[in-house]
Amino acid sequence: xxxxxxxxxxxxxxxxxxxxxxxxxxxxxxxxxxxxxxxxxxxxxxxxxxxxxxxxxxxxxxxxxxxxxxxxxxxxxxxxxxxxxxxxxxxxxxxxxxxxxxxxxxxxxxxxxx
Amino acid sequence: xxxxxxxxxxxxxxxxxxxxxxxxxxxxxxxxxxxxxxxxxxxxxxxxxxxxxxxxxxxxxxxxxxxxxxxxxxxxxxxxxxxxxxxxxxxxxxxxxxxxxxxxxxxxxxxxxx
Numbered sequence: 001x002x003x004x005x006x007x008x009x010x011x012x013x014x015x016x017x018x019x020x021x022x023x024x025x026x027x028x029x030x031x032x033x034x035x036x037x038x039x040x041x042x043x044x045x046x047x048x049x050x051x052x053x054x055x056x057x058x059x060x061x062x063x064x065x066x067x068x069x070x071x072x073x074x075x076x077x078x079x080x081x082x083x084x085x086x087x088x089x090x091x092x093x094x095x096x097x098x099x100x101x102x103x104x105x106x107x108x109x110x111x112x113x114x
Numbered sequence: 115x116x117x118x119x120x121x122x123x124x125x126x127x128x129x130x131x132x133x134x135x136x137x138x139x140x141x142x143x144x145x146x147x148x149x150x151x152x153x154x155x156x157x158x159x160x161x162x163x164x165x166x167x168x169x170x171x172x173x174x175x176x177x178x179x180x181x182x183x184x185x186x187x188x189x190x191x192x193x194x195x196x197x198x199x200x201x202x203x204x205x206x207x208x209x210x211x212x213x214x215x216x217x218x219x220x221x222x223x224x225x226x227x228x
Contacts, residue, residue, distance in 0.1 A: 043219045043222050101159050101170070
């Protein structure tokens with residue numbers, strides 16, 4: 001069974017810093033990988049989706065990379081802001097299951113200190 | 115579009131009572147997913163539908179849980195009888211085939227069983 005791990009579990013940084021969140025998965029036969037943001041008591045907001053054939057995706061201050069062969073993805077946040085404070089989740093869909101089952105990591109709780 | 119709509123947002127009930135959670139997917143989406151989020155297990159897929167037909171219910175914890183999708187715009191997740199260990203946040207998500215398989219999540223229903 002696919003297992004997704006996120007490190008660190010929690011991270012606090014001062015405003016303005018660049019930071020990297022890590023995600024690793026055990027089975028490299030993935031269809032795609034998504035990064036989500038979850039605010040307390042709220043649903044999940046999709047940030048970036050990387051297809052298995054892609055190496056990275058960018059949206060504003062966010063950049064996600066994917067190294068499928070090594071089972072790793074990173075989410076880079078540039079010039080962090082207090083509004084970036086949230087829990088960040090990565091999730092993969094597997095090729096075998098027909099890209100229908102999302103396997104989620106346990107998340108990284110980010111706090112950006114003003 | 116209003117996005118995925120879930121109701122109620124919060125539900126508090128007593129052990130043994132029947133609970134029904136509701137979801138309206140994004141119009142035009144042909145896949146619908148039910149997930150459960152707990153502190154211990156994170157986010158897990160319970161069941162998903164394609165064109166209103168249940169495809170994979172292997173994540174449903176036990177017979178007390180049932181899900182239906184009577185039409186393309188409505189789905190229910192029912193727990194009968196409910197138990198305290200069912201307390202969690204239940205998310206509904208939907209996607210359209212061919213759109214990179216990106217899933218869009220609703221705000222969730224926070225269920226507390228006393």
